[in-house]
Amino acid sequence: MTSDIDAKVRRMMADMPGAFNAANAEGVNATILYHLTGDGGSAWLSSISTAGCTVEEVTLTGDANEDPDATLTINMDAQDYVDMMAGRLDAMQAFMMGKIKVQGDIMLATRLMTFFR
Numbered sequence: 001m002t003s004d005i006d007a008k009v010r011r012m013m014a015d016m017p018g019a020f021n022a023a024n025a026e027g028v029n030a031t032i033l034y035h036l037t038g039d040g041g042s043a044w045l046s047s048i049s050t051a052g053c054t055v056e057e058v059t060l061t062g063d064a065n066e067d068p069d070a071t072l073t074i075n076m077d078a079q080d081y082v083d084m085m086a087g088r089l090d091a092m093q094a095f096m097m098g099k100i101k102v103q104g105d106i107m108l109a110t111r112l113m114t115f116f117r
Contacts, residue, residue: 005040008082013044013055019116020053028115030071030108035060040078045070048115072104072112 013034025048034044046055076084080099083089091113094100102109 003040005038005078005082006042007040009036009040009042009078012082012085013046013057016046016055016116017053020048021115021117022050022052025053025115026050028108028111030105031069032108032112033058033070033073034081035073035075036078036081037075038077038079040082042078053115070104072102072108074109075101075103 027050029049030047032046032048034046036042036044043058043060044055045058046053076094076099080089080094084091084094084100089099091100095102
């Protein structure tokens with residue numbers, strides 16, 4: 001049975017390529033691993049470049065917190081991800097409160113939201 005949070009995460013991930021604004025990602029060629037935990041938890045790999053954005057669900061093995069090939073790994077609770085994407089949780093505040101943990105290209109993390117409408 002799919003939880004409400006899981007359904008929202010899946011919808012948001014499916015909508016990500018359509019919301020992508022390639023003009024704002026000029027010069028970017030990155031792979032982002034979203035590791036979402038808790039109720040509705042899942043893992044998603046997103047590739048971003050000026051050519052476009054793709055997203056696919058992945059199964060993590062080994063160290064579930066990091067993909068060695070990812071430019072950026074974002075670890076957070078699935079509910080917090082939904083709240084952040086809906087504008088109910090400020091990404092910078094969530095980071096400062098430890099609700100978001102990032103590994104890899106921190107500068108990319110600060111620009112990530114600007115790549116989407």
